[in-house]
Amino acid sequence: MTATVDHEALAHTLDSARLERREVAPLTREHPTLSVPDAYAIQEAGIRLRLSHGERVVGLKMGLTSEAKRKQMNLDSPVYGVLTDRMQIPADGVIQLSQGVHPKIEPEIAFRTARELRGTVTRDQVLDACESVFAAMEILDSRYRDFKYFSLPDVVADNASSSLFVLGTTEHPPRALDLTRLEMTMSVNGEPAQSARSDAISGDPVVSVIQLCELLAQRGQVLPAGSIVLAGAATAAHMLRPGDRVQLTVEGLGIVAVSAE
Ligand code: OOG
Secondary structure, eight states: OOTTOOHHHHHHHHHHHHHHTOOBOOHHHHOTTOOHHHHHHHHHHHHHHHHHTTOOEEEEEEESOSHHHHHHHTOOSOEEEEEEGGGBOOTTOEEOGGGSSSOEEEEEEEEEESSOBOSSOOHHHHHHHEEEEEEEEEEEOOSBGGGOOOOHHHHHHTGGGEEEEEEOSOOBOGGGSOTTSOEEEEEETTEEEEEEEGGGTTTSHHHHHHHHHHHHHHTTOOBOTTOEEEOOOSSOOEEOOTTOEEEEEETTTEEEEEEEO
16 A cells, blocks of 8 residues: 555545535546555545445445446456445435436346355355345446546545445345346336346356455455345446436346436
8 A cells, every 4th residue: 555645535535526516536646656455445434434424334336347347437357336325226216416426327236145255255155145136227426527537446446436226126036047148128218228138247247246255355354244236237337317217127137217307
């Protein structure tokens, strides 16, 4: 870690930008040597700020787990961020675009763990530890100017661009389906906007959970029981506009929808 970087101060910069719906310059502009461990320390400090405002951690999200997303953002390795209770919106809920900076939406698959997972885990261990799998969408909202990148440390420090998420209302046991072969279609105002098969996510969405456990272990952390895990987007993200109704259908997992106003 770079001794000259004040993690708490940079977390504060990003948190104020989020709360005041302002864009800021990527942190690496002023701190070109910012490392990925520095960035996770800034992310953690930012989450502590949110907890001090009464939020509760409910899970984690993986990002940049698909080729489509890595290409869209021009970044090349998976990252994680933290989800709090205030980020969850109900299925069929409304996203207030005025409360974000420049929100985008993307199609995902989510898991909920019933048991803790730590370190290097196998696919079977993940499937044993997860009680449910869901169709899900994530609403991203970078705090950086024009949602422009920025390097990996920038996105990690900004909690992997997380903003809101929505889970489908039907949950399934993860072994009930072949999670690598589910067709996913996200429509906007009734027109298909993005589609992919679920293996676009890490080759297998379960692999996202395996990678998450490895990344957490590098920071001396575990994936707690009862966590929601977003496995990462299967496709590029769609920029939300007022009046959009976005619906994701995942074969075997059902439908989840939200509207933007
Ligand atoms: C980074 C986060 C990407 C995903 O699912 O790939 C992400 C970004 O696109 O700003 O959450």
